[in-house]
Amino acid sequence: MIPTREDAFVLLKKHNSDESHIKHARAVEGTMRHFARKMGGDEDLWGVVGILHDIDWEKTMAEPERHCNLAPELLRDAGVGEEIIHAVQSHGWSICSDVEPINDMEKVLFTIDELTGLVITAGLVRPSKSLADLEVKSVKKKWKDKTFARGVNRDIIQKGAEMMGMSLDEVIENTIAAMRPIEKEIGLG
Ligand SMILES: [Fe+2]
Ligand SMILES: [Fe+2]
Structure with missing residues:
Protein backbone atom coordinates (compact mmCIF):
# COMPACT_ATOMS: atom_id res chain seq x y z
CA MET A 1 0.00 0.00 0.00
CA ILE A 2 1.12 3.54 -0.76
CA PRO A 3 0.00 5.81 2.09
CA THR A 4 -1.37 9.25 1.38
CA ARG A 5 0.85 12.21 2.12
CA GLU A 6 -1.17 12.95 5.28
CA ASP A 7 -0.96 9.34 6.51
CA ALA A 8 2.78 9.27 5.82
CA PHE A 9 3.31 12.30 8.05
CA VAL A 10 1.13 10.77 10.78
CA LEU A 11 3.22 7.60 10.62
CA LEU A 12 6.48 9.57 10.65
CA LYS A 13 5.34 11.55 13.70
CA LYS A 14 4.27 8.39 15.48
CA HIS A 15 7.94 7.41 15.64
CA ASN A 16 9.67 10.83 15.57
CA SER A 17 8.91 13.89 17.66
CA ASP A 18 11.84 16.27 17.11
CA GLU A 19 10.72 19.14 14.87
CA SER A 20 14.06 19.20 13.03
CA HIS A 21 13.51 15.61 11.93
CA ILE A 22 10.05 16.45 10.59
CA LYS A 23 11.50 19.44 8.73
CA THR A 31 13.06 17.64 -3.36
CA MET A 32 11.83 14.16 -4.31
CA ARG A 33 8.64 15.66 -5.76
CA HIS A 34 10.68 18.12 -7.83
CA PHE A 35 12.90 15.38 -9.29
CA ALA A 36 9.85 13.16 -9.95
CA ARG A 37 8.36 15.94 -12.09
CA LYS A 38 11.67 16.44 -13.87
CA MET A 39 12.36 12.74 -14.48
CA GLY A 40 8.85 11.48 -15.17
CA GLY A 41 8.40 9.68 -11.85
CA ASP A 42 5.24 9.21 -9.79
CA GLU A 43 5.29 12.42 -7.77
CA ASP A 44 3.09 11.17 -4.92
CA LEU A 45 5.08 7.96 -4.52
CA TRP A 46 8.44 9.74 -4.59
CA GLY A 47 7.09 12.29 -2.10
CA VAL A 48 5.91 9.64 0.35
CA VAL A 49 9.29 7.91 0.13
CA GLY A 50 10.88 11.24 1.04
CA ILE A 51 8.59 11.63 4.05
CA LEU A 52 9.19 8.11 5.35
CA HIS A 53 12.87 7.54 4.53
CA ASP A 54 14.12 8.28 8.08
CA ILE A 55 11.16 6.74 9.91
CA ASP A 56 13.41 4.75 12.24
CA TRP A 57 15.78 7.68 12.94
CA GLU A 58 14.85 8.50 16.54
CA LYS A 59 14.51 4.85 17.46
CA THR A 60 18.01 4.02 16.20
CA MET A 61 19.92 7.13 17.27
CA ALA A 62 21.71 5.21 20.00
CA GLU A 63 22.75 2.53 17.51
CA PRO A 64 23.38 4.24 14.15
CA GLU A 65 24.19 0.94 12.43
CA ARG A 66 20.54 -0.05 12.93
CA HIS A 67 19.35 2.98 10.92
CA CYS A 68 17.49 1.76 7.78
CA ASN A 69 17.30 -1.73 9.29
CA LEU A 70 14.50 -1.16 11.80
CA ALA A 71 12.48 0.77 9.21
CA PRO A 72 11.08 -2.29 7.35
CA GLU A 73 9.42 -3.54 10.53
CA LEU A 74 7.87 -0.14 11.33
CA LEU A 75 6.63 0.26 7.77
CA ARG A 76 5.29 -3.30 7.38
CA ASP A 77 3.40 -2.98 10.66
CA ALA A 78 1.66 0.05 9.14
CA GLY A 79 0.85 -1.84 5.93
CA VAL A 80 3.29 0.12 3.75
CA GLY A 81 4.26 -1.65 0.51
CA GLU A 82 7.57 -3.31 -0.34
CA GLU A 83 8.43 -0.82 -3.09
CA ILE A 84 8.60 1.94 -0.49
CA ILE A 85 10.42 -0.26 2.04
CA HIS A 86 13.13 -1.14 -0.49
CA ALA A 87 13.58 2.54 -1.33
CA VAL A 88 13.82 3.51 2.34
CA GLN A 89 16.46 0.86 3.01
CA SER A 90 18.50 1.82 -0.04
CA HIS A 91 19.13 5.39 1.13
CA GLY A 92 21.69 4.05 3.59
CA TRP A 93 23.50 1.95 1.02
CA SER A 94 27.20 1.44 1.83
CA ILE A 95 26.75 3.15 5.21
CA CYS A 96 24.20 1.19 7.24
CA SER A 97 22.45 -0.87 4.58
CA ASP A 98 23.48 -3.31 1.86
CA VAL A 99 20.37 -2.59 -0.22
CA GLU A 100 21.58 -0.85 -3.37
CA PRO A 101 19.57 1.95 -4.99
CA ILE A 102 18.28 0.50 -8.26
CA ASN A 103 15.64 2.73 -9.82
CA ASP A 104 15.62 6.49 -10.43
CA MET A 105 13.56 7.19 -7.30
CA GLU A 106 16.07 5.37 -5.10
CA LYS A 107 19.09 6.95 -6.77
CA VAL A 108 17.65 10.43 -6.29
CA LEU A 109 16.85 9.76 -2.61
CA PHE A 110 20.37 8.44 -2.03
CA THR A 111 21.84 11.56 -3.65
CA ILE A 112 19.74 14.37 -2.22
CA ASP A 113 19.21 13.17 1.38
CA GLU A 114 22.35 14.83 2.73
CA LEU A 115 22.57 17.42 -0.03
CA THR A 116 19.36 19.06 1.23
CA GLY A 117 21.18 19.63 4.53
CA LEU A 118 24.18 21.27 2.85
CA VAL A 119 21.94 23.51 0.72
CA ILE A 120 19.79 24.54 3.70
CA THR A 121 22.87 25.36 5.78
CA ALA A 122 24.31 27.36 2.86
CA GLY A 123 21.02 29.31 2.75
CA LEU A 124 20.97 29.93 6.49
CA VAL A 125 24.38 31.62 6.53
CA ARG A 126 23.30 34.19 3.92
CA PRO A 127 22.16 37.64 5.11
CA SER A 128 18.74 36.83 3.63
CA LYS A 129 18.67 33.43 5.39
CA SER A 130 16.97 32.35 2.20
CA LEU A 131 17.37 30.12 -0.83
CA ALA A 132 15.89 32.86 -3.02
CA ASP A 133 19.32 34.31 -3.81
CA LEU A 134 21.42 31.18 -3.28
CA GLU A 135 23.40 30.18 -6.35
CA VAL A 136 25.02 26.89 -7.33
CA LYS A 137 28.47 28.47 -7.21
CA SER A 138 28.16 29.46 -3.57
CA VAL A 139 27.01 25.94 -2.66
CA LYS A 140 30.05 24.60 -4.56
CA LYS A 141 32.28 26.90 -2.51
CA LYS A 142 30.79 25.52 0.71
CA TRP A 143 31.13 22.03 -0.73
CA LYS A 144 34.91 22.47 -0.95
CA ASP A 145 35.15 23.87 2.59
CA LYS A 146 35.34 20.68 4.61
CA THR A 147 34.69 22.51 7.89
CA PHE A 148 31.30 23.72 6.57
CA ALA A 149 28.41 21.34 7.39
CA ARG A 150 31.11 18.80 8.13
CA GLY A 151 28.58 16.04 8.83
CA VAL A 152 27.51 16.06 5.19
CA ASN A 153 29.20 13.24 3.30
CA ARG A 154 30.27 14.76 -0.03
CA ASP A 155 31.46 11.42 -1.42
CA ILE A 156 27.99 9.90 -1.10
CA ILE A 157 26.39 12.84 -2.92
CA GLN A 158 29.03 12.67 -5.67
CA LYS A 159 28.53 8.93 -6.05
CA GLY A 160 24.75 9.41 -6.17
CA ALA A 161 24.97 12.06 -8.89
CA GLU A 162 27.08 9.66 -10.98
CA MET A 163 24.48 6.92 -10.46
CA MET A 164 21.77 9.37 -11.58
CA GLY A 165 23.83 10.27 -14.65
CA MET A 166 23.56 13.95 -13.76
CA SER A 167 26.31 16.48 -13.12
CA LEU A 168 26.78 17.62 -9.54
CA ASP A 169 25.98 21.18 -10.64
CA GLU A 170 22.65 20.11 -12.11
CA VAL A 171 21.74 18.12 -9.00
CA GLY A 189 13.40 32.81 4.55
FE1 LIG B 1 18.81 8.39 6.88
FE1 LIG C 1 17.54 11.64 5.78
Missing part, protein backbone atom coordinates in the same frame (compact mmCIF):
# COMPACT_ATOMS: atom_id res chain seq x y z
CA HIS A 24 14.18 17.21 7.21
CA ALA A 25 11.44 14.86 5.97
CA ARG A 26 9.59 17.84 4.47
CA ALA A 27 12.76 19.06 2.72
CA VAL A 28 13.47 15.62 1.28
CA GLU A 29 9.82 15.21 0.26
CA GLY A 30 9.82 18.51 -1.62
CA ILE A 172 22.56 21.11 -6.77
CA GLU A 173 20.66 23.52 -9.02
CA ASN A 174 17.56 21.32 -8.90
CA THR A 175 17.81 20.78 -5.16
CA ILE A 176 17.88 24.56 -4.57
CA ALA A 177 14.93 25.04 -6.95
CA ALA A 178 13.02 22.21 -5.26
CA MET A 179 13.24 23.74 -1.79
CA ARG A 180 12.69 27.42 -2.72
CA PRO A 181 8.87 27.14 -2.71
CA ILE A 182 8.83 25.41 0.70
CA GLU A 183 11.65 27.29 2.43
CA LYS A 184 9.41 28.85 5.08
CA GLU A 185 8.25 25.38 6.14
CA ILE A 186 11.81 24.17 6.64
CA GLY A 187 13.13 27.08 8.68
CA LEU A 188 14.42 29.45 5.98
Whole structure:
Protein backbone atom coordinates (compact mmCIF):
# COMPACT_ATOMS: atom_id res chain seq x y z
CA MET A 1 0.00 0.00 0.00
CA ILE A 2 1.12 3.54 -0.76
CA PRO A 3 0.00 5.81 2.09
CA THR A 4 -1.37 9.25 1.38
CA ARG A 5 0.85 12.21 2.12
CA GLU A 6 -1.17 12.95 5.28
CA ASP A 7 -0.96 9.34 6.51
CA ALA A 8 2.78 9.27 5.82
CA PHE A 9 3.31 12.30 8.05
CA VAL A 10 1.13 10.77 10.78
CA LEU A 11 3.22 7.60 10.62
CA LEU A 12 6.48 9.57 10.65
CA LYS A 13 5.34 11.55 13.70
CA LYS A 14 4.27 8.39 15.48
CA HIS A 15 7.94 7.41 15.64
CA ASN A 16 9.67 10.83 15.57
CA SER A 17 8.91 13.89 17.66
CA ASP A 18 11.84 16.27 17.11
CA GLU A 19 10.72 19.14 14.87
CA SER A 20 14.06 19.20 13.03
CA HIS A 21 13.51 15.61 11.93
CA ILE A 22 10.05 16.45 10.59
CA LYS A 23 11.50 19.44 8.73
CA HIS A 24 14.18 17.21 7.21
CA ALA A 25 11.44 14.86 5.97
CA ARG A 26 9.59 17.84 4.47
CA ALA A 27 12.76 19.06 2.72
CA VAL A 28 13.47 15.62 1.28
CA GLU A 29 9.82 15.21 0.26
CA GLY A 30 9.82 18.51 -1.62
CA THR A 31 13.06 17.64 -3.36
CA MET A 32 11.83 14.16 -4.31
CA ARG A 33 8.64 15.66 -5.76
CA HIS A 34 10.68 18.12 -7.83
CA PHE A 35 12.90 15.38 -9.29
CA ALA A 36 9.85 13.16 -9.95
CA ARG A 37 8.36 15.94 -12.09
CA LYS A 38 11.67 16.44 -13.87
CA MET A 39 12.36 12.74 -14.48
CA GLY A 40 8.85 11.48 -15.17
CA GLY A 41 8.40 9.68 -11.85
CA ASP A 42 5.24 9.21 -9.79
CA GLU A 43 5.29 12.42 -7.77
CA ASP A 44 3.09 11.17 -4.92
CA LEU A 45 5.08 7.96 -4.52
CA TRP A 46 8.44 9.74 -4.59
CA GLY A 47 7.09 12.29 -2.10
CA VAL A 48 5.91 9.64 0.35
CA VAL A 49 9.29 7.91 0.13
CA GLY A 50 10.88 11.24 1.04
CA ILE A 51 8.59 11.63 4.05
CA LEU A 52 9.19 8.11 5.35
CA HIS A 53 12.87 7.54 4.53
CA ASP A 54 14.12 8.28 8.08
CA ILE A 55 11.16 6.74 9.91
CA ASP A 56 13.41 4.75 12.24
CA TRP A 57 15.78 7.68 12.94
CA GLU A 58 14.85 8.50 16.54
CA LYS A 59 14.51 4.85 17.46
CA THR A 60 18.01 4.02 16.20
CA MET A 61 19.92 7.13 17.27
CA ALA A 62 21.71 5.21 20.00
CA GLU A 63 22.75 2.53 17.51
CA PRO A 64 23.38 4.24 14.15
CA GLU A 65 24.19 0.94 12.43
CA ARG A 66 20.54 -0.05 12.93
CA HIS A 67 19.35 2.98 10.92
CA CYS A 68 17.49 1.76 7.78
CA ASN A 69 17.30 -1.73 9.29
CA LEU A 70 14.50 -1.16 11.80
CA ALA A 71 12.48 0.77 9.21
CA PRO A 72 11.08 -2.29 7.35
CA GLU A 73 9.42 -3.54 10.53
CA LEU A 74 7.87 -0.14 11.33
CA LEU A 75 6.63 0.26 7.77
CA ARG A 76 5.29 -3.30 7.38
CA ASP A 77 3.40 -2.98 10.66
CA ALA A 78 1.66 0.05 9.14
CA GLY A 79 0.85 -1.84 5.93
CA VAL A 80 3.29 0.12 3.75
CA GLY A 81 4.26 -1.65 0.51
CA GLU A 82 7.57 -3.31 -0.34
CA GLU A 83 8.43 -0.82 -3.09
CA ILE A 84 8.60 1.94 -0.49
CA ILE A 85 10.42 -0.26 2.04
CA HIS A 86 13.13 -1.14 -0.49
CA ALA A 87 13.58 2.54 -1.33
CA VAL A 88 13.82 3.51 2.34
CA GLN A 89 16.46 0.86 3.01
CA SER A 90 18.50 1.82 -0.04
CA HIS A 91 19.13 5.39 1.13
CA GLY A 92 21.69 4.05 3.59
CA TRP A 93 23.50 1.95 1.02
CA SER A 94 27.20 1.44 1.83
CA ILE A 95 26.75 3.15 5.21
CA CYS A 96 24.20 1.19 7.24
CA SER A 97 22.45 -0.87 4.58
CA ASP A 98 23.48 -3.31 1.86
CA VAL A 99 20.37 -2.59 -0.22
CA GLU A 100 21.58 -0.85 -3.37
CA PRO A 101 19.57 1.95 -4.99
CA ILE A 102 18.28 0.50 -8.26
CA ASN A 103 15.64 2.73 -9.82
CA ASP A 104 15.62 6.49 -10.43
CA MET A 105 13.56 7.19 -7.30
CA GLU A 106 16.07 5.37 -5.10
CA LYS A 107 19.09 6.95 -6.77
CA VAL A 108 17.65 10.43 -6.29
CA LEU A 109 16.85 9.76 -2.61
CA PHE A 110 20.37 8.44 -2.03
CA THR A 111 21.84 11.56 -3.65
CA ILE A 112 19.74 14.37 -2.22
CA ASP A 113 19.21 13.17 1.38
CA GLU A 114 22.35 14.83 2.73
CA LEU A 115 22.57 17.42 -0.03
CA THR A 116 19.36 19.06 1.23
CA GLY A 117 21.18 19.63 4.53
CA LEU A 118 24.18 21.27 2.85
CA VAL A 119 21.94 23.51 0.72
CA ILE A 120 19.79 24.54 3.70
CA THR A 121 22.87 25.36 5.78
CA ALA A 122 24.31 27.36 2.86
CA GLY A 123 21.02 29.31 2.75
CA LEU A 124 20.97 29.93 6.49
CA VAL A 125 24.38 31.62 6.53
CA ARG A 126 23.30 34.19 3.92
CA PRO A 127 22.16 37.64 5.11
CA SER A 128 18.74 36.83 3.63
CA LYS A 129 18.67 33.43 5.39
CA SER A 130 16.97 32.35 2.20
CA LEU A 131 17.37 30.12 -0.83
CA ALA A 132 15.89 32.86 -3.02
CA ASP A 133 19.32 34.31 -3.81
CA LEU A 134 21.42 31.18 -3.28
CA GLU A 135 23.40 30.18 -6.35
CA VAL A 136 25.02 26.89 -7.33
CA LYS A 137 28.47 28.47 -7.21
CA SER A 138 28.16 29.46 -3.57
CA VAL A 139 27.01 25.94 -2.66
CA LYS A 140 30.05 24.60 -4.56
CA LYS A 141 32.28 26.90 -2.51
CA LYS A 142 30.79 25.52 0.71
CA TRP A 143 31.13 22.03 -0.73
CA LYS A 144 34.91 22.47 -0.95
CA ASP A 145 35.15 23.87 2.59
CA LYS A 146 35.34 20.68 4.61
CA THR A 147 34.69 22.51 7.89
CA PHE A 148 31.30 23.72 6.57
CA ALA A 149 28.41 21.34 7.39
CA ARG A 150 31.11 18.80 8.13
CA GLY A 151 28.58 16.04 8.83
CA VAL A 152 27.51 16.06 5.19
CA ASN A 153 29.20 13.24 3.30
CA ARG A 154 30.27 14.76 -0.03
CA ASP A 155 31.46 11.42 -1.42
CA ILE A 156 27.99 9.90 -1.10
CA ILE A 157 26.39 12.84 -2.92
CA GLN A 158 29.03 12.67 -5.67
CA LYS A 159 28.53 8.93 -6.05
CA GLY A 160 24.75 9.41 -6.17
CA ALA A 161 24.97 12.06 -8.89
CA GLU A 162 27.08 9.66 -10.98
CA MET A 163 24.48 6.92 -10.46
CA MET A 164 21.77 9.37 -11.58
CA GLY A 165 23.83 10.27 -14.65
CA MET A 166 23.56 13.95 -13.76
CA SER A 167 26.31 16.48 -13.12
CA LEU A 168 26.78 17.62 -9.54
CA ASP A 169 25.98 21.18 -10.64
CA GLU A 170 22.65 20.11 -12.11
CA VAL A 171 21.74 18.12 -9.00
CA ILE A 172 22.56 21.11 -6.77
CA GLU A 173 20.66 23.52 -9.02
CA ASN A 174 17.56 21.32 -8.90
CA THR A 175 17.81 20.78 -5.16
CA ILE A 176 17.88 24.56 -4.57
CA ALA A 177 14.93 25.04 -6.95
CA ALA A 178 13.02 22.21 -5.26
CA MET A 179 13.24 23.74 -1.79
CA ARG A 180 12.69 27.42 -2.72
CA PRO A 181 8.87 27.14 -2.71
CA ILE A 182 8.83 25.41 0.70
CA GLU A 183 11.65 27.29 2.43
CA LYS A 184 9.41 28.85 5.08
CA GLU A 185 8.25 25.38 6.14
CA ILE A 186 11.81 24.17 6.64
CA GLY A 187 13.13 27.08 8.68
CA LEU A 188 14.42 29.45 5.98
CA GLY A 189 13.40 32.81 4.55
FE1 LIG B 1 18.81 8.39 6.88
FE1 LIG C 1 17.54 11.64 5.78
